[in-house]
Amino acid sequence: xxxxxxxxxxxxxxxxxxxxxxxxxxxxxxxxxxxxxxxxxxxxxxxxxxxxxxxxxxxxxxxxxxxxxxxxxxxxxxxxxxxxxxxxxxxxxxxxxxxxxxxxxxxxxxxxxxxxxxxxxxxxxxxxxxxxxxxxxxxxxxxxxxxxxxxxxxxxxxxxxxxxxxxxxxxxxxxxxxxxxxxxxxxxxxxxxxxxxxxxxxxxxxxxxxxxxxxxxxxxxxxxxxxxxxxxxxxxxxxxxxxxxxxxxxxxxxxxxxxxxxxxxxxxxxxxxxxxxxxxxxxxxxxxxxxxxxxxxxxxxxxxxxxxxxxxxxxxxxxxxxxxx
Numbered sequence: 490x491x492x493x494x495x496x497x498x499x500x501x502x503x504x505x506x507x508x509x510x511x512x513x514x515x516x517x518x519x520x521x522x523x524x525x526x527x528x529x530x531x532x533x534x535x536x537x538x539x540x541x542x543x544x545x546x547x548x549x550x551x552x553x554x555x556x557x558x559x560x561x562x563x564x565x566x567x568x569x570x571x572x573x574x575x576x577x578x579x580x581x582x583x584x585x586x587x588x589x590x591x592x593x594x595x596x597x598x599x600x601x602x603x604x605x606x607x608x609x610x611x612x613x614x615x616x617x618x619x620x621x622x623x624x625x626x627x628x629x630x631x632x633x634x635x636x637x638x639x640x641x642x643x644x645x646x647x648x649x650x651x652x653x654x655x656x657x658x659x660x661x662x663x664x665x666x667x668x669x670x671x672x673x674x675x676x677x678x679x680x681x682x683x684x685x686x687x688x689x690x691x692x693x694x695x696x697x698x699x700x701x702x703x704x705x706x707x708x709x710x711x712x713x714x715x716x717x718x719x720x721x722x723x724x725x726x727x728x729x730x731x732x733x734x735x736x737x738x739x740x741x742x743x744x745x746x747x748x749x750x751x752x753x754x755x756x757x758x759x760x761x762x763x764x765x766x767x768x769x770x771x772x773x774x775x776x777x778x779x780x781x782x783x784x785x786x787x788x789x790x791x792x793x794x795x796x797x798x799x800x801x802x803x804x805x806x807x808x809x810x811x812x813x814x
Contacts, residue, residue, distance in 0.1 A: 513537035543578035554588035602765035610757035620658035645681030670751030688764035696764020739790030745777025
């Protein structure tokens with residue numbers, strides 16, 4: 490029996506992450522990034538309407554978004570890339586796409602920075618395997634209120650509630666961003682130094698500008714869950730980050746302790762020249778700054794940055810190793 494090709498395996502793994510009960514899909518792709526993916530999904534799924542950014546008119550995009558917003562049997566698969574260009578083939582789709590924001594998340598799957606070139610790697614691992622890995626790690630964290638993080642030569646202490654960990658594998662009903670794969674909590678405090686040997690990704694384009702951050706280029710000092718010092722050999726990066734903290738003081742606050750669980754993302758991450766939003770699923774620890782995990786009135790900022798660590802060690806209060814990556 491001939492096995493599936495890597496691309497066919499990735500298509501199968503992707504489809505397994507789609508929610509049940511959806512009879513047809515609205516598919517949104519970019520003609521510059523996902524033409525092959527669009528063709529494959531057309532062959533594999535019942536597509537109600539297909540939008541190809543760069544080809545379709547703004548009027549048609551708005552019409553499709555409003556036509557199915559209240560239809561419980563129609564879901565949305567949206568592939569968007571953030572490359573710094575405000576226009577797509579001369580068209581500004583931002584306002585035309587806004588009606589899609591009204592669709593309920595249980596009928597939506599969003600894929601940011603997923604392209605024909607990285608799709609096969611990003612979805613090479615079944616979500617069931619990621620879910621099993623995440624559940625195992627969550628059990629290991631039970632009773633651990635104090636964690637020690639070592640990244641390079643830096644050390645930090647993390648305090649968190651033992652029952653506060655949430656799992657995202659791509660199979661949860663409200664897990665609408667793919668690829669998925671992490672467990673996360675809101676830490677009570679973070680204290681110490683963290684060398685950011687990895688990537689910075691989020692709503693401010695540090696990942697696009699700096700890509701892979703090497704050892705010694707950036708080190709942050711934390712006190713009671715806030716960034717209190719920025720240092721490192723990459724002065725441009727340090728200055729940009731200081732400017733962001735000065736402009737958006739709420740960005741200094743640690744709002745998330747995440748532990749990525751996707752080995753597929755880890756494999757893809759080191760091939761990308763820039764930092765993508767899915768880098769936070771990289772196996773290992775990431776610290777989220779700014780906006781919190783859950784929407785709340787009066788939050789400190791609308792922006793969120795993830796400090797993704799490419800390697801490190803996480804241990805419990807007794808020195809028991811919890812994760813090495």
